[in-house]
Amino acid sequence: MSDLFLIYKNLTRKPLRFFLTLFSIFIAFTIYGTLAAFETAFNAGVELSADDRLVSVNKINFTQPLPISYVRKVETIEGIDSVVHMNWFGGYYQDPKAQVLTFAVDEKKLVEVYGDDLIIEPQHHEAWQKNRQGILVGRAVARQYGWKLGDRIPLNSNIFSKDDGSTAWEFDIEGIYTGSDPQVDTNSVYIHYQYFNETQSFGGDFIGWMGIKTKDPALNEQVIKEIDDMFTNSQYETETVPEKVFNKGFLEQLGNISLMITSVVFAAFFIILVIVGFSMVLSVRERTAEIGVMKTLGFRSDRIFRMVLGESIMLTFAGGLLGLAMATLFLDFLNHVPQFPVPDIILKPSIILQALGVMALLGFITGIIPAVSALRLNIITALSRR
């Protein structure tokens, strides 16, 4: 009889208990996989931000405007590849609750700065640039609202109104872009700044912020200093930071979501550790006499030690892998729900590796105490303890 077979037999000697313990491990790793994937998706904006991109905003706060004249001035700075200006449009589709992340941009520069992230068919890109009322739509938004190429759609703004008093603008969908990485957020839509600026009713010729691409990340520091120095003591001072810093700051405004997620995962594991640990101890105790018999038959102590430890490790891996599989299925399901407005949520290899490590650790911690007591078990006591 091989050790594996014995381990298997020991595991399933009480099928109900085996199933229940397996189930709680399964639950823990389902939660782990799902939340870890959500956290990656949530932080994707920071992770994917390019090193050669900067964001320049009004120093008071990024909701304060900058004059459009700044763009031409910044473009002249040595080391800058391209500058695109953006305005937050405050868009929504039909229902004020159905927010659409709408940016009014310089249509000629958008791809020059963000082209590494966005994949657009060249002819669509050209068509969008040519049509003043054209709109470039992310795949996720298009899926969410069922928009197709060539559709004419109304977008309302909760900030701006048109010169005729209405808050609805009409746009032609000229292109649908996808992300170069599944984690790239395709929830934004882009409209022409000119069209927006000329038809809105107040405060024209202002931009929200500038997205800047430098020729080399090594030049960032110098470029940042030069931009901010240029506008010191003006009516509109700027604050320029690397894209990564800006995105991170933005996420942190939402509060510490990572901490919340981590503590839930930790709590879930803690429960499982306790449950699995106690049932392991219990199941080995019940077998005291049996282990005594095995030792009498000539099973060596270290072999028994390995078997008991192997039992708990096998248990955690069985439950853990099932849990990860469940998490994958669940995420796959979520990604196919059209109304779910987030970039693809995936279990990255690093999450899976981490989970495997946790399984091994969990199996070791829960198995080590019963394994040691089995190792030390004296045959006489074992057989007399009944």
Added chain:
Amino acid sequence: MKSIFSQIWVVILMNIQSMPRRFWMSFAATLAVSVVVAVLLSFLSMSNGFMKTLEGAGSDETAIVTRSGSKSELNSVLSNDIVNIITTADGIAKNAYGAPIYSPELYVVVDGIKRSTQTEANLPMRGISAVGFSLRGNVEILEGRMFHEGTNEIIAGASIQREFSGFELGTKVRFGKTEWEVVGIFSTGGSAFEGELWTDARTLQSQFRRGNSFQTVRVQLAEPGNIDGLLKKVEEDPRLMLDVETEADFFKGQGDALSGMVILGWVLSFVMGLGALAGALNTMYTSVSSREQEIATLRAIGFSNISAFFGTLSESLVISLIGGVIGALISFVFMDGLSTSTMGAGFTQVVFTFKLSPALFQNGIILALGIGLIGGFFPALRAARLPVVLAFRGGQ
């Protein structure tokens, strides 16, 4: 009939008194339940605290007027003319001289440094007048003094002091080219307004180049909750494209922002509860099997199987109840009163504290008892069905 109850009672007592014998297994199940309840209550108290903070800010006696469709104060813009027209509507309370009581306000966003992360965060800065103070009823200057009109002086809310740095009494802050001095700290009894910076509306208009425009008007209603006069005015005058709501309704709408957290909290704790349930079932089956002989003996001397059933079930309920109470205490000690801030509907930080309430506590206990009920039911069935003959088998 009476004897059945006394039998059940005796067995319940026996079960509970014998729990220390199975201490570690019972302990594991208790711990599992307590963690589940603590997680649930943390999420619920977070959302509850957020809602309470915003609801506390809203009054039924004040109406808030914003540009149609703007939904938040930041997005709204009202010109001075519009302000003058809407404040002639019926249903607005009048002062001693017969003038309507209203407060046109400005709302801009400035950067503050969040203490917890040392990163920049959006803070609301409100341009306000003396009338605006009276509309909020409970404004109190805790330290320093009120700002002087026409000067670059700010008073900062007490929550700002707690969560953000850079606005201590006496500090000078720069917003662009302009420099401002914090001259006072104010409290509004824990409501959302405490997370704001306040200054003179006219000064803010000129320093932030807003011309003669405002963002919102708050008016005192002649009759609490009745905004019909304002709505009628908006309907009749084509120049007015405005939304009118009582302040209470306005903030209630924004308090829903964290309602997703309630759902997430329930889903997570339900799934974790399944894990805990497995633990409870494990514990109770072990309990039954370790007491097989005892149960069978009781049956042999005439106890009914109903009493065996209830004995096991109540053991499980006691375990889960203790777990539930411990979990609630954990979240009460560590979560209740915890101060934090998040991005609210107005694109600005809302400072709030986690708040546990008796209703939430009840939710936690119900969840715990639910786990206990299911976790005890099936093992109890097994206990009730144990064959009497087990009592006469030796050993085991």
